[in-house]
Amino acid sequence: MADKKIFCEKCDKPAVYFDREREIHLCRDHLKESVENEVRRYLKTVRLPERLGVAFSGGKDSTALLKVLSEIGRDLPCSIIALTVDEGIETYRQDTIRAAEETCRILGVPHYIIRFQDVFGHSLDHLVAGSDRNACTICGILRRRALEILARNHSVRVIATGHNQDDHAQTALMNAISGDVRKVFSGMGESSWYTRRIKPFAGVSEREVTLYALLFGLFRDLPECPYASSSLRGEVRALLYRYERNHPGSMRHAARCEEEIRERLGRIFERDPYQTCVSCGWPGSGRVCQVCTILTNEHPNRT
């Protein structure tokens, strides 16, 4: 049987990607152009600082983001630096940190790393050992604080993260399922304390992001975090992929829907004001912030 090779809709080169929603095929050059144009479009909607930090784990999403920002750098009014948090996860983090360092070297982007061990006195492995607490919850809270400290140390007030459209759609559906409206509006608005977050891949699918990294030779099939759980997010992801396959555009609609709710209702939704942690002085949601709660619970004798 003769092979039916598929070509780009915009030129005569072989296609590498099928955009299911627009029902068009794209070659590698036009896929790259499409991703970069979407990031350019997003960045025009946000206020950029002189120095933009990129939350850089060394995984495919943040690697692709760093590459896109490097590619379109001359169009941007800001310099780029990469910020990595080393949580201290044996047999996993060494590979991704090495990949992150290698990528920054290739792209010529200044790279700074902060370690849980140095900030909190312990690695994540140590903090979760023998604990029945969810490692991802502990890690998420501590990583946010560590990244915030690293950003401040390098005069960064805006951080770009590699969250893609699929991540947004999953979060939107998870928020709907949990019924916690506060989560929909969390992180909204200006804060004099916390570094502002932007998500240039909000309109780019995970497949496009991965393909972009792969086409530039920057995709590495790194090991999965040993603490990754496959609970609700895994189920939601599988559900959304099925919808996307049967109803192309579902993923984008789900992500966009929550964003529109945030845009339209964010200003009138009353959020709980920050309190100052009596232990560390950082702002948080209670008398003692979540970081101090974790460190105290894991190490009751800590003063």
Added chain:
Amino acid sequence: MKLMLPDQSVIEVSAEGRTIETILISQGIDPLTTLISREDEIIPEDTIPDEEDVIRVIRISHGG
């Protein structure tokens, strides 16, 4: 045709004029969680492969 899976295992399947997407679904693999390559070139999942092809399935998304 041969299907090289993300865990490096290789299975033999009959293409029968089906798209790679259809073949992946028949193997219990969601095509949207993968990228596909043939002879080190990425190809779209709606490609109809030859029976002689070796198709590599690249996993893009981890669980969790």
